[in-house]
Amino acid sequence: AVVSTQSTGNKVLFKHGLCIVLHDILHIGDSFSFPGDAGTYTSVLFRYVVFKPFEDEVLIGRVRRSSSEGVWVTLGFFEDVFLPQEYLQSPCRFDKEDNCWVWEYRDGLETHNLYMDEKEEIRFRVVKVEYNDVAKTKRSTATEKGGPIPAGGVEGEPLPMKIIGTISEPGLGLLSWWREDNVE
Numbered sequence: 499a500v501v502s503t504q505s506t507g508n509k510v511l512f513k514h515g516l517c518i519v520l521h522d523i524l525h526i527g528d529s530f531s532f533p534g535d536a537g538t539y540t541s542v543l544f545r546y547v548v549f550k551p552f553e554d555e556v557l558i559g560r561v562r563r564s565s566s567e568g569v570w571v572t573l574g575f576f577e578d579v580f581l582p583q584e585y586l587q588s589p590c591r592f593d594k595e596d597n598c599w600v601w602e603y604r605d606g607l608e609t610h611n612l613y614m615d616e617k618e619e620i621r622f623r624v625v626k627v628e629y630n631d632v633a634k635t636k637r638s639t640a641t642e643k644g645g646p647i648p649a650g651g652v653e654g655e656p657l658p659m660k661i662i663g664t665i666s667e668p669g670l671g672l673l674s675w676w677r678e679d680n681v682e
Contacts, residue, residue, distance in 0.1 A: 510658035513629050515550030555624045561616050564598045578660045585664035587671055612675055619673040622663035630656040
């Protein structure tokens with residue numbers, strides 16, 4: 499029997515997480531076909547590797563982009579991690595010229611501007627994971643507009659899964675901020 503991972507691989511299951519890869523197949527049941535339908539239907543019991551971070555878990559990613567609202571982080575396989583302005587190190591400010599956030603770290607009498615540049619490694623703590631039933635949203639939007647259900651990836655469309663994180667604690671933030679070789 500051939501098992502396709504196209505239907506679930508790299509997809510978010512509502513309130514379960516991001517499906518990564520099929521782990522194994524535990525049982526394949528009998529196949530059935532129905533009159534007037536060329537397909538066959540088979541009950542399959544399987545296990546899947548799913549990415550679902552828990553609250554307070556500490557993860558490491560890379561700064562993807564910044565805006566005045568906060569910082570977007572990528573994990574390499576998942577890009578919908580958001581660190582809102584209120585969850586950044588304090589005091590901080592958004593530098594419009596460099597399009598990045600700057601932590602104004604005070605060390606005694608001196609202030610050091612620590613920039614959060616794109617592609618830098620960043621350690622953050624998960625505050626919460628938000629899920630949106632995008633299939634339901636697409637159905638209701640299409641019904642309201644009287645048209646077909648739109649394809650995914652449209653700007654302004656809700657994300658199926660978004661991680662909200664924080665770096666407003668000691669040891670969190672860019673990894674370069676906490677390396678011992680930076681201490682004089």
